[in-house]
Amino acid sequence: MIYQVLGILIGITGMLISIMRFRDSRTSPGGLMLWLILWVSVIFFSLKPSFSTEIAKALGIGRGLDFLLIIGILGAYYLLFRIYLILDRLQQEITDLVHEIALRGDDE
Numbered sequence: 001m002i003y004q005v006l007g008i009l010i011g012i013t014g015m016l017i018s019i020m021r022f023r024d025s026r027t028s029p030g031g032l033m034l035w036l037i038l039w040v041s042v043i044f045f046s047l048k049p050s051f052s053t054e055i056a057k058a059l060g061i062g063r064g065l066d067f068l069l070i071i072g073i074l075g076a077y078y079l080l081f082r083i084y085l086i087l088d089r090l091q092q093e094i095t096d097l098v099h100e101i102a103l104r105g106d107d108e
Contacts, residue, residue, distance in 0.1 A: 011040070015039040049064060051064075053067075
C-alpha cells in the first residue's frame with residue numbers, strides 16, 4: 001500500500017515538473033511526451049503491479065520486479081549515452097571556439 005501511494009505521488013510530481021519545464025521551453029514536445037509516458041507508467045504500475053508480472057512472463061523473465069529493474073537499467077544506460085553524446089558535442093564546440101579565438105588574437 002505504501003508503495004502504491006509513493007508511486008502515485010512520485011508520478012504526479014514528475015508529471016508536474018515535466019509540464020513546468022515544457023512551459024519554460026526547457027523541454028521539447030517530444031521530450032515532454034517521453035517523460036509523460038514514463039510518469040504515467042510509474043503511476044500505472046503502482047496501481048496495478050501484477051501487470052508487470054504478466055509482461056515479464058510474456059517476455060520470459062521470472063518476476064515483474066525483475067522486468068521493471070531491467071527496463072530501468074536499460075533506460076539509465078540510454079540516458080547516460082545521450083549525456084555522453086551531448087558532452088562530446090559541447091567539447092568539440094568549445095575546442096572550435098577556442099581555436100577561433102586564438103586565431104583572432106594573432107591577427108590583432
